[in-house]
Amino acid sequence: MNQAGMQLSLFESRPAREAFVVRVSARARRLTARVHIGGRVEIVVPRGVGPIAVRDFVRRSSEWIERKVAAMQPCVALEDPVPQEIRFGFGGERFAVEWRCGRARGLHERGGRVIVGAADPVTARRLLRRWLKRAAHARLGPALLALAAEHRFEVARVAVRCQRTRWGSCSTRGTISLNASLLFLREPVVRYLFAHELAHLRQMNHSRRFWRLVESLEPDYRSLDRELLAGWRQVPAWVHEG
Numbered sequence: 115m116n117q118a119g120m121q122l123s124l125f126e127s128r129p130a131r132e133a134f135v136v137r138v139s140a141r142a143r144r145l146t147a148r149v150h151i152g153g154r155v156e157i158v159v160p161r162g163v164g165p166i167a168v169r170d171f172v173r174r175s176s177e178w179i180e181r182k183v184a185a186m187q188p189c190v191a192l193e194d195p196v197p198q199e200i201r202f203g204f205g206g207e208r209f210a211v212e213w214r215c216g217r218a219r220g221l222h223e224r225g226g227r228v229i230v231g232a233a234d235p236v237t238a239r240r241l242l243r244r245w246l247k248r249a250a251h252a253r254l255g256p257a258l259l260a261l262a263a264e265h266r267f268e269v270a271r272v273a274v275r276c277q278r279t280r281w282g283s284c285s286t287r288g289t290i291s292l293n294a295s296l297l298f299l300r301e302p303v304v305r306y307l308f309a310h311e312l313a314h315l316r317q318m319n320h321s322r323r324f325w326r327l328v329e330s331l332e333p334d335y336r337s338l339d340r341e342l343l344a345g346w347r348q349v350p351a352w353v354h355e356g
């Protein structure tokens with residue numbers, strides 16, 4: 115049997131996701147499975163060992179192979195990475211990000227570390243975005259409500275989103291939506307955005323009255339508004355995809 119034929123029979127025997135490459139080696143003394151960086155699986159076969167023995171070996175080793183394939187995944191995505199550190203401008207927190215490809219799935223945060231269990235970088239970044247939204251809700255929500263209470267504004271609801279084009283918005287029903295990426299900006303800039311959206315609770319426009327109200331809440335609003343507009347450059351690329 116040629117090698118292509120052997121490969122085909124392996125596919126038939128097992129509903130595998132990965133392709134196996136069979137290599138017949140004159141020096142090999144026994145069947146071995148090798149998993150290369152990126153998850154490519156190679157079965158090294160000593161001369162004279164037939165396809166049935168190879169198939170049995172792969173079946174017996176399948177659990178080990180799967181584990182190994184998962185472990186070798188991070189290297190696939192070097193050109194398409196998961197951040198190693200996340201820094202918040204608002205509040206100044208720093209998190210070391212550890213991406214693990216093992217069996218544990220999901221995201222855990224403890225003591226300044228964010229541990230992401232995901233098989234591929236796309237999933238890892240999706241989990242990070244979900245975490246970012248929760249983090250934004252926990253930090254920005256109370257800060258906005260405190261400012262609202264201080265100036266006697268009534269906010270019906272605070273929502274956090276991952277918008278690409280706006281930092282915040284205010285609905286006629288009194289819901290203020292905040293962009294999770296505000297966490298990457300400096301605190302005074304975020305406070306200006308809060309003041310801006312709170313002012314919309316009373317003035318649903320950008321009239322002179324509106325700006326006078328903003329000014330009464332935040333005298334330095336002009337320069338902060340410019341900084342806010344330029345703030346998109348501070349948002350890491352992993353936040354805005356998909």
Ligand SMILES: [Zn+2]
Pocket residue numbers: 310314319320
């Ligand atoms: Zn506005």
